[in-house]
Amino acid sequence: MFDVLVYLYEHYWRPDACPESEVLARKLAALGFEPEEISDALRWLDGLLSLVHGRSVAANVLSTRVYCDVEMDRLGAEAAGFLCFLESAGVLTPSLREVVLDRLCAVPNGPVGLDDFKILLLLVFWSLGEEPDALILDELFVDDVERVMH
Numbered sequence: 001m002f003d004v005l006v007y008l009y010e011h012y013w014r015p016d017a018c019p020e021s022e023v024l025a026r027k028l029a030a031l032g033f034e035p036e037e038i039s040d041a042l043r044w045l046d047g048l049l050s051l052v053h054g055r056s057v058a059a060n061v062l063s064t065r066v067y068c069d070v071e072m073d074r075l076g077a078e079a080a081g082f083l084c085f086l087e088s089a090g091v092l093t094p095s096l097r098e099v100v101l102d103r104l105c106a107v108p109n110g111p112v113g114l115d116d117f118k119i120l121l122l123l124v125f126w127s128l129g130e131e132p133d134a135l136i137l138d139e140l141f142v143d144d145v146e147r148v149m150h
Contacts, residue, residue, distance in 0.1 A: 004041035074110040079117040
């Protein structure tokens with residue numbers, strides 16, 4: 001699933017630049033992605049687009065979040081620390097954090113490792129047509145060599 005999401009991020013500047021789901025699925029299949037991987041990714045992306053459509057991403061400085069066991073199991077220590085870092089740096093608003101957590105829990109076959117978590121974060125920003133500042137963006141990119149080795 002994550003390889004399909006990375007492909008979409010790299011080849012379409014925004015989700016609305018993607019072809020319709022059926023056409024996109026055929027194109028992805030022609031590129032060699034597995035059918036289950038394609039359907040999981042497109043289902044995940046549809047859920048993301050449903051969440052961010054019309055959602056306010058304004059900061060709420062009074063927001064405090066307590067993570068439930070399922071979220072912590074999906075996050076793991078590294079990803080939870082990275083999520084807290086992004087929030088404290090002002091990169092991720094509480095509203096966007098909730099989108100990220102929702103999409104994290106929507107990933108089939110959790111828990112999600114830090115590299116895959118970074119991909120989810122990139123896709124959340126991508127879905128909004130936003131790009132975090134260069135230093136944060138650098139932290140979010142997963143080196144292809146590292147990804148293959150893990």
